Amino acid sequence: MGRAFEFRKGRKMKRWSAMAKAFTRIGKDIVMAVKEGGPNPDANSRLRAVIQNAKAANMPKENVERAIKKATDKDTANYKEQLFEGYAPHGIALLIETATDNNNRTVANIRSYFNKCNGTMGTQGSVEFMFDHTCNFRIPNANLDIEEMELEFIDFGAEEIFADEDGILIYAPFESFGAIQKELESRGIEILSSGFERIPQITKKLTEAEIADVEKLIEKIEEDEDVMNVYHTMDESEE
Secondary structure (H helix, E strand, O other), rough: OOOHHHHHHHHHHOOOHHHHHHHHHHHHHHHHHHHOOOOOOOOOOHHHHHHHHHHHHOOOOHHHHHHHHOOHHHHHHEEEEEEEEEEEEEHEEEEEEEEEEHHHHHHOOOOOHHHOOEEEEEEOOOOOHHHHHHHHHHHOOOOOOEEEEEEHHHHOOEEEEEOOOOEEEEEHHHHHHHHHHHHHHHHOOOEEEEEEEOOOOOOOOOOOHHHHHHHHHHHHHHHHEEEEEEEEEEEOOOO
C-alpha cells in the first residue's frame, strides 16, 4: 500500500472532532461553495461535494438547506480560506487550514497557541512544501474490481485506490478533483464523500513524552472555531 493508505490508517486511529464541530465546518464549506458558485448543486460541483459530505456526517437535511439559504444572504459572513504554518515542539511541522471571517482574530489566536505550547509560527511557504496536497473520494464497495478501476482512473489523475471497511477510497493530486468527480458522476457511481488532505512526505518518530507535547499544541489549535484541519509530520504508525 502507498502513503495515502498509511496516512488514512494513522488518522483513523486518532481523535475525530465532535459532531457539533463537524457540522460547523460543513456549514462553513456550504457558505463558501454557495458564494463561489451559487445555491444550485446541479450547477455547482463544489456545493454538490459538500452536500455529499454533510450526508456522510449525518447532518440533518434541514441544517443543509438552512446553510444554503443563509449563504445567499448578502449580509452573511464571507469566509476566506487561510493557511498557517509552523513547528510544534521536537521539530514537527504543522500545516493549519482555516476558514475565517476575521483574519486578524485568527492570526492572533494561532500565534498564541504556538507561543503557549513552545511552538514556532512560521512564514508562508515554510512547511507547506513538506506536504502533498491531495483530493480523495469515498465510493461504495459494490464488488468493483479495484485493480481495473486503478487502470481506468489513472487517466483522470488517480494515484492510489484501496478498500477499507467503509468502502473504496480514491486518492489523487489536488488539481484532479474536478476530473475524477465528473467521471464518477458520468458512470453513475455514488460518491459517499470527498475532500482534500495534505499528506506529509516524510514523518518523524517521537517518544511518548514528545508525542504528548505535540498533541497538546494540536488539540489547542483544533479547538479553535476557525480551524478546519491540522496536518503534521509526526509518525502515527503503530509498532
